[in-house]
Amino acid sequence: MRYWAYFAAKAGVAGAVLYGLLQLLDLLWPENPDLGFGPPRFVYDLPYTLAVMLWFLLCCGVGYAVVRDQRYRCRVCLRRLRMPVATGSWSRMLQFGRPRIEYICPYGHGTLKREEVQILGLETPQWDPHSNDLWEELCAASKESDHRS
Numbered sequence: 001m002r003y004w005a006y007f008a009a010k011a012g013v014a015g016a017v018l019y020g021l022l023q024l025l026d027l028l029w030p031e032n033p034d035l036g037f038g039p040p041r042f043v044y045d046l047p048y049t050l051a052v053m054l055w056f057l058l059c060c061g062v063g064y065a066v067v068r069d070q071r072y073r074c075r076v077c078l079r080r081l082r083m084p085v086a087t088g089s090w091s092r093m094l095q096f097g098r099p100r101i102e103y104i105c106p107y108g109h110g111t112l113k114r115e116e117v118q119i120l121g122l123e124t125p126q127w128d129p130h131s132n133d134l135w136e137e138l139c140a141a142s143k144e145s146d147h148r149s
């Protein structure tokens with residue numbers, strides 16, 4: 001819930017700033033007095049139309065940056081995920097799995113696993129939350145090693 005609230009707040013602030021930029025553009029760009037009756041400036045005034053196109057490209061870039069930043073944040077504490085580790089191998093795929101990059105929360109809340117090659121289009125990265133009990137995971141690892149020996 002906190003994760004999505006942060007995303008909504010970030011998108012809202014970005015939208016407000018970009019809308020303010022468009023309003024500033026409208027305010028600073030003088031309307032052509034020859035056209036008097038007021039057709040929309042967007043299509044009939046080429047420099048204004050180009051300025052709005054640049055504003056639209058800026059909106060696309062900011063939207064992409066907002067989504068990308070949110071994708072690489074911890075789902076619990078909202079910190080940026082760190083320590084990317086490449087795992088898997090194409091040449092040893094049956095042994096190690098497909099190549100992917102794993103990011104981890106610096107406070108151990110979870111791991112984000114992103115496929116290195118998106119074969120089936122844009123795939124959603126897999127988030128695996130970690131257990132709150134560190135000792136449980138360590139004991140499980142030692143039990144596995146006991147069974148092997």
Ligand SMILES: [Zn+2]
Pocket residue numbers: 074075076077078079105106107108109110
């Ligand atoms: Zn975290």
